[in-house]
Amino acid sequence: DAGITQSPRYKITETGRQVTLMCHQTWSHSYMFWYRQDLGHGLRLIYYSAAADITDKGEVPDGYVVSRSKTENFPLTLESATRSQTSVYFCASTLTGVGDTQYFGPGTRLTVL
Amino acid sequence: GDSVTQMEGPVTLSEEAFLTINCTYTATGYPSLFWYVQYPGEGLQLLLKATKADDKGSNKGFEATYRKETTSFHLEKGSVQVSDSAVYFCALIDQGAQKLVFGQGTRLTINP
Numbered sequence: 001d002a003g004i005t006q007s008p009r010y011k012i013t014e015t016g017r018q019v020t021l022m023c024h025q026t027w028s029h030s031y032m033f034w035y036r037q038d039l040g041h042g043l044r045l046i047y048y049s050a051a052a053d054i055t056d057k058g059e060v061p062d063g064y065v066v067s068r069s070k071t072e073n074f075p076l077t078l079e080s081a082t083r084s085q086t087s088v089y090f091c092a093s094t095l096t097g098v099g100d101t102q103y104f105g106p107g108t109r110l111t112v113l
Numbered sequence: 114g115d116s117v118t119q120m121e122g123p124v125t126l127s128e129e130a131f132l133t134i135n136c137t138y139t140a141t142g143y144p145s146l147f148w149y150v151q152y153p154g155e156g157l158q159l160l161l162k163a164t165k166a167d168d169k170g171s172n173k174g175f176e177a178t179y180r181k182e183t184t185s186f187h188l189e190k191g192s193v194q195v196s197d198s199a200v201y202f203c204a205l206i207d208q209g210a211q212k213l214v215f216g217q218g219t220r221l222t223i224n225p
Contacts, residue, residue: 004156033213042117042202042215043157058212090156098211099145104156 006105021076023091031094032074036087081112115140115207119216134188136203144205146186151200195223
């Protein structure tokens, strides 16, 4: 049971580059989420998806793009990375919706120089 | 919008001490409340939850009671272990925005 995985686990990039963080889940959960974790802010929702081809903005979507062509994958793209996007990124999924228990991936630590 | 406030950390205790991590919330309506735990190098995992007033969530010796009158959901454990060292997040479901809202997290360190 692989669960929910993220790749890469660590990434260093430069300002202005495009970066894609991958998230894959094996449970066929309908909902998937992207959060960023920063000191003093807890976790903040970037984007979420209720099903394949359905995505919506969260609290801090600016500078990020998502897609969901397949139920099991939910990639997050930083189109032109900025230093303020240095953070730890977590992907999560739930079976039926926001009120359901969320299962988190191990996280990707992204550093933008 | 809805919000969650946790006691500031870090919190350092000795093994077998009593633990309380305070959590209060601001919300319209009656949200479901959660405690998530993040062990070093890992993602978050659900520790316990409560869905209505006076409900008590419990797991692994941890407990929290949904107190509507004080808008609180404090996490307690009677005797902590070194393995409880982690970051603890209080959270609620914002029904209007349909999202999970987290507190800032409390880092707990247990010394042997």
